[in-house]
Amino acid sequence: MIRVLIAEDQEIVRRGLKTLLAIKPDLQIVGEADNGQRAIQLIESLQAEFLPPDVVLMDIRMPVMDGVEATRLICEKFPGMKILILTTFDDAKYVAEALRFGAKGYLLKDTPTEELAEAIRSIHKGYTQFGPGIVEKMIANVAVLETDKQQLPPGMTELTPREREILLMIAKGASNREIAQAIFLSEGTVRNHISNILARLNLRDRTQAAIVANSCLSWLENSESIMGLE
Structure with missing residues (x-):
């Protein structure tokens, strides 16, 4: 059994x-x-x-x-x-x-x-x-991600898929409440993820995070489409 x-x-x-x-x-x-x-x-x-x-x-x-x-x-x-x-x-x-x-x-x-x-x-x-389906989806996008990866800020590739998702929403101007509602988490959990993002990227605040995220927006969007494998 x-x-x-x-x-x-x-x-x-x-x-x-x-x-x-x-x-x-x-x-x-x-x-x-x-x-x-x-x-x-x-x-x-x-x-x-x-x-x-x-x-x-x-x-x-x-x-x-x-x-x-x-x-x-x-x-x-x-x-x-x-x-x-x-x-x-x-x-x-x-x-x-x-x-x-x-x-x-x-x-x-x-x-x-x-x-x-x-x-x-x-x-x-x-x-x-x-x-x-999903493995094929990943393979089709790996080359793009690997090409972009070399120009990323330190710590960016260490972000988890969830952290990348949140960082991408920060780049697009979403508030903590909007992020929490979009991905079905509490605002407290979202704040914890953002604290982890700031620590991994060695950033001071959310504004810096938004600036950095926009500087590598293409990579973040591509990483959303595969499987977070780098």
Whole structure:
């Protein structure tokens, strides 16, 4: 029996996945979480009972803690646990970061149930699993990103995909509230990300960040379109 935990913020999607997968005789749904932080809490509780999940189905875009950060923490704390990312084509830049942190593959959210079940089995056995489209999207843009990369300010390539996304919005004049609403985070979380951006780029304030971001706007926009792999 393969024990599965589902981390997905949209209840209708989460319930649907649970219903469809629970009928598989070799799969057992052991927990549901609506954000990455809650997923980690559930895993810790299950681990304490010596019944941890074998595979975590992880959404990328979630409030409180997104799937990228949750993947990083889970892979650090529970290195034997397998994570399968559930994503959309537009989430390509985040998928790469999750894979770098230890996720074993990804599938698009519209993957048929039978294929999803088979992917869970494959991940559990130690194989990787890659859905269509996103890798091709990354390869098509890598050359552009590598060309631009040499002229970037120090620290720019160290920004996470989320930090780049926020920096790009700063460059376009978005306020903290507008950024928070656009990417479904709290304003406090956005402020924390901005503090990290300023520290990585050795900048004094948001105005300097906007100036620097506009100086490498093309690179930021290109990095949004691939997977954050440099």
